[in-house]
Amino acid sequence: MKETQYARSSKAFRDGSINRRSFLRTSTVAAGGLLLSLYLDFPPSAHTEAQTPPPKVYPPDAFVHVRPDGKILITVNRLEFGQGVQTSLPMILADEMDADWSQVVSELAPAADVYRDPVFGIQMVGGSGSIAHSFTQYRELGAKTRAMLVATAADRWKVSLDQCRTENSVVYGPNGKSARYAELARDAARKPVPEKVSLKSPSEFRLIGKKVPRLDSAAKCDGSQKFGLDLDLPGMKIAVVAHPPVFGARVKGIDDKEARGIAGVRDVFEIPLMKGSGVAVVADRFWTAKQARDLLKIDWDLSGVELADTSQLWTKYKALARTPGNVAVARGDDKAIDRIPVARRVVAEYEFPYLAHTPMEPLNATVRFEGNKAEAWVPSQFQTMDQMAIAEVLGLKPEEVTFHTEYAGGGFGRRAVIDSHVPREAAVIAKRLKGTPVKLVWTREDDVRGGYYRPMHAHRVEIGIGADGMPAAWRHVIVGQSLVAGTPFAAMMIKNGVDESTVEGTSDTNYNLTNFHVSAHNPTVNVPVLWWRSVGNTHTAFVMETLIDELATRAKMDPIAYRRKLLKPEAKKLRAALDLMDQQSAWRNNLPKGHAAGIACHECFGTAVACAVEVSIENKRPKIHRVTVAVDCGIAVNPLTIESQFHGGLGFGITQLMAGGAITFKDGRVEQRNFDGYTPPYIVDAPVTVDVHIVPSAEAPTGCGEPPVPVISPAVVNALAKLTGKRYRSLPLKNI
Amino acid sequence: MATYELNVNGLSKKVEVDPSTPLLWVLREELKMTGTKYGCGISACGACTVHLAGEATRSCVVPISLVGNRRVTTIEGMAQDPVGRAVQHAWIEKDVVQCGYCQSGQIMSAVALLKETPKPTDANIEESMGGSLCRCATYVRIREAIKRAAEQMT
Ligand code: FES
Numbered sequence: 001m002k003e004t005q006y007a008r009s010s011k012a013f014r015d016g017s018i019n020r021r022s023f024l025r026t027s028t029v030a031a032g033g034l035l036l037s038l039y040l041d042f043p044p045s046a047h048t049e050a051q052t053p054p055p056k057v058y059p060p061d062a063f064v065h066v067r068p069d070g071k072i073l074i075t076v077n078r079l080e081f082g083q084g085v086q087t088s089l090p091m092i093l094a095d096e097m098d099a100d101w102s103q104v105v106s107e108l109a110p111a112a113d114v115y116r117d118p119v120f121g122i123q124m125v126g127g128s129g130s131i132a133h134s135f136t137q138y139r140e141l142g143a144k145t146r147a148m149l150v151a152t153a154a155d156r157w158k159v160s161l162d163q164c165r166t167e168n169s170v171v172y173g174p175n176g177k178s179a180r181y182a183e184l185a186r187d188a189a190r191k192p193v194p195e196k197v198s199l200k201s202p203s204e205f206r207l208i209g210k211k212v213p214r215l216d217s218a219a220k221c222d223g224s225q226k227f228g229l230d231l232d233l234p235g236m237k238i239a240v241v242a243h244p245p246v247f248g249a250r251v252k253g254i255d256d257k258e259a260r261g262i263a264g265v266r267d268v269f270e271i272p273l274m275k276g277s278g279v280a281v282v283a284d285r286f287w288t289a290k291q292a293r294d295l296l297k298i299d300w301d302l303s304g305v306e307l308a309d310t311s312q313l314w315t316k317y318k319a320l321a322r323t324p325g326n327v328a329v330a331r332g333d334d335k336a337i338d339r340i341p342v343a344r345r346v347v348a349e350y351e352f353p354y355l356a357h358t359p360m361e362p363l364n365a366t367v368r369f370e371g372n373k374a375e376a377w378v379p380s381q382f383q384t385m386d387q388m389a390i391a392e393v394l395g396l397k398p399e400e401v402t403f404h405t406e407y408a409g410g411g412f413g414r415r416a417v418i419d420s421h422v423p424r425e426a427a428v429i430a431k432r433l434k435g436t437p438v439k440l441v442w443t444r445e446d447d448v449r450g451g452y453y454r455p456m457h458a459h460r461v462e463i464g465i466g467a468d469g470m471p472a473a474w475r476h477v478i479v480g481q482s483l484v485a486g487t488p489f490a491a492m493m494i495k496n497g498v499d500e501s502t503v504e505g506t507s508d509t510n511y512n513l514t515n516f517h518v519s520a521h522n523p524t525v526n527v528p529v530l531w532w533r534s535v536g537n538t539h540t541a542f543v544m545e546t547l548i549d550e551l552a553t554r555a556k557m558d559p560i561a562y563r564r565k566l567l568k569p570e571a572k573k574l575r576a577a578l579d580l581m582d583q584q585s586a587w588r589n590n591l592p593k594g595h596a597a598g599i600a601c602h603e604c605f606g607t608a609v610a611c612a613v614e615v616s617i618e619n620k621r622p623k624i625h626r627v628t629v630a631v632d633c634g635i636a637v638n639p640l641t642i643e644s645q646f647h648g649g650l651g652f653g654i655t656q657l658m659a660g661g662a663i664t665f666k667d668g669r670v671e672q673r674n675f676d677g678y679t680p681p682y683i684v685d686a687p688v689t690v691d692v693h694i695v696p697s698a699e700a701p702t703g704c705g706e707p708p709v710p711v712i713s714p715a716v717v718n719a720l721a722k723l724t725g726k727r728y729r730s731l732p733l734k735n736i
Numbered sequence: 737m738a739t740y741e742l743n744v745n746g747l748s749k750k751v752e753v754d755p756s757t758p759l760l761w762v763l764r765e766e767l768k769m770t771g772t773k774y775g776c777g778i779s780a781c782g783a784c785t786v787h788l789a790g791e792a793t794r795s796c797v798v799p800i801s802l803v804g805n806r807r808v809t810t811i812e813g814m815a816q817d818p819v820g821r822a823v824q825h826a827w828i829e830k831d832v833v834q835c836g837y838c839q840s841g842q843i844m845s846a847v848a849l850l851k852e853t854p855k856p857t858d859a860n861i862e863e864s865m866g867g868s869l870c871r872c873a874t875y876v877r878i879r880e881a882i883k884r885a886a887e888q889m890t
Pocket residue numbers: 773774775776777778779780781782783784785794795796797
């Protein structure tokens with residue numbers, strides 16, 4: 001059907017406020033603004049219309065496709081991995097377009113310039129930016145499409161535009177005239193794309209703000225939804241890689257006699273990794289490849305490789321935390337704390353371990369190399385980077401790699417890797433097997449032991465308390481690896497030697513802290529690290545919210561009242577969330593014996609969250625009976641999705657509290673292996689009920705993927721503190 | 737290599753594989769039934785749950801040689817099962833799924849639970865669903881959907 005696709009484009013959007021030059025410096029692809037593109041099917045007769053100039057064929061890099069049967073296919077410019085953009089972005093477009101929602105289907109866009117994030121300038125999901133960055137983009141796309149359809153109808157009927165109105169995929173004109181979008185689509189595609197369109201006022205929204213069920217539910221309930229790992233191509237081979245036991249070690253020798261003896265094993269060979277090397281095993285089937293890998297005898301060269309060791313790292317980190325690091329914030333008098341009497345000082349040291357993301361679908365990438373071009377299928381949060389990396393390995397230009405975005409079984413940051421190491425591995429193997437599609441599968445063990453963790457951190461905080469019980473001086477040192485040092489992202493994220501992602505959530509606190517000093521050390525360790533859903537806020541919010549709670553207790557004040565008193569006047573969203581949570585959690589005043597309520601609030605990615613949890617202790621573990629959470633995220637595009645992001649984000653945050661919620665190292669080796677040693681929360685660990693309350697707002701929407709994560713663990717330990725009288729400053733939560 | 741005859745969702749299937757091959761990989765790679773998922777391979781996540789002679793079973797740790805003539809039921813067979821359909825409907829009604837990757841296993845466990853215990857309590861749910869990991873943490877709605885399906889079935 002390619003020749004029947006017709007496209008028009010116009011420069012429609014400018015990128016937002018974030019400096020995207022630093023992203024683009026690394027890109028070999030021309031920047032270019034976003035294009036608005038429409039492609040619509042011609043009826044079959046159009047093929048014969050010789051007088052029409054051949055339509056400009058566009059690759060499928062467009063957003064709306066009105067089919068002759070009335071179905072409206074909306075293309076989503078980012079990965080769907082649970083967050084629901086596959087439904088919410090089409091809702092936004094369909095609302096402005098006045099499309100019949102029951103006819104809307106959506107698809108994930110392949111890698112292409114037109115699908116870059118309008119703010120970040122690369123095609124990606126991250127930073128809770130899906131709705132925040134594409135809200136206006138998708139509204140304008142919908143409004144422009146509608147305008148072109150209306151113009152077409154008005155032309156046909158020889159009436160003015162303002163005599164037409166639209167509803168449910170139909171244009172209505174005067175005297176009972178009407179035309180379905182599907183009938184108008186072909187001619188509409190030839191209309192000029194309007195430069196400017198007016199958008200609906202919120203009161204005119206028909207979909208935005210409604211609880212719209214997901215479009216992908218049925219396929220995900222009957223097993224028919226295909227994920228990256230489910231891909232099956234003719235002639236496809238499966239590859240697994242034996243990674244070194246220590247990051248960066250190299251293969252010295254391989255005895256693959258036994259492995260090659262298994263029927264169905266096609267090849268065994270050494271491959272380069274980001275650091276060091278590994279051994280790839282290619283077979284007809286996964287089980288064969290895995291069995292063969294188990295039989296490999298590999299001699300590893302560990303010379304010159306640093307052996308990370310968690311207990312030694314703690315010693316080093318804690319010592320570092322006692323010295324000032326690179327300065328992130330220096331407000332007021334740095335020495336003020338020394339003048340406050342010791343009795344009114346709090347000194348607190350915190351420990352946070354390495355954490356793996358362990359998305360439910362193990363990592364994978366499929367690549368077929370054809371010599372002068374290639375095709376890739378990747379569940380990717382970072383299409384632009386992954387496509388470039390595959391191209392680089394294969395000696396191709398990025399546009400010579402057709403890159404399909406596959407549905408992903410979760411990600412949480414793990415599929416947004418700056419060095420694209422998984423797609424690179426797949427490309428290296430596919431290069432050798434030219435012409436054959438190769439699916440690289442990381443087993444769960446590869447994933448748990450494979451690095452790219454949330455870095456471990458130590459915090460040391462000294463607080464001087466004023467006579468009024470409020471903090472009068474705050475000195476805070478954070479130690480942890482940088483997420484971006486040495487990468488193309490460094491120029492944007494490292495300021496004055498401080499990786500912003502190390503200190504975010506503390507340095508930009510909404511509390512009015514005077515004599516506030518924040519500094520950071522970013523040591524280098526031989527462990528690859530990565531953003532983990534909500535990034536630095538995973539640990540900074542825990543420190544801030546547990547300390548504020550402790551100060552409130554010391555001051556014998558209600559924890560909500562204390563926070564209200566300390567919040568900056570301009571922290572409007574956080575105040576609104578706190579107030580709403582307070583109103584909705586009257587249950588806090590009427591708790592069964594042995595239960596306690598804990599509070600936390602935090603703002604990140606522009607979204608403010610306040611939560612109250614009801615906790616008791618069962619089997620020596622926290623039992624979370626209930627969570628009441630309030631959020632201010634601007635306009636709530638799909639409250640049903642926001643609610644599920646809260647269920648999910650709170651649940652994900654609980655990973656930090658699990659007794660087995662830590663990756664540790666001994667002699668350079670990861671001590672955990674799979675979900676038996678690294679244990680994320682199961683149903684018993686998750687809250688029994690969660691009620692989500694949304695602050696009514698007409699402000700631009702902000703994201704909800706990450707903001708729920710940081711609040712849950714401090715809220716739970718604040719409740720535990722009431723039950724046990726202890727303060728919890730080391731995670732994971734081993735003993736209560 | 738050996739040949740096995742399986743009964744999957746009421747149909748008989750013949751496969752030729754190594755006897756150690758787990759049922760999971762036979763379903764996924766030989767029979768191309770990818771609704772059953774790989775999550776851990778060690779019986780720790782429940783993504784691979786199928787029914788073996790009606791019982792919820794982790795297919796990642798069952799070698800094909802031990803399946804014998806027991807009926808294998810997978811997520812693809814749930815549309816033909818009244819309890820399966822009720823659970824699927826409840827799942828859709830409650831908008832349970834997020835990434836969806838764990839949900840075949842969740843649904844298979846929930847169906848097994850409801851067949852044994854048509855009116856499950858929270859404790860029954862926690863016990864039966866206790867080993868089914870959902871990294872997206874859809875647990876709150878899973879709980880609601882199981883109760884909803886139980887209601888619908890009466
Ligand atoms: S894959 Fe079988 S239990 Fe995890």
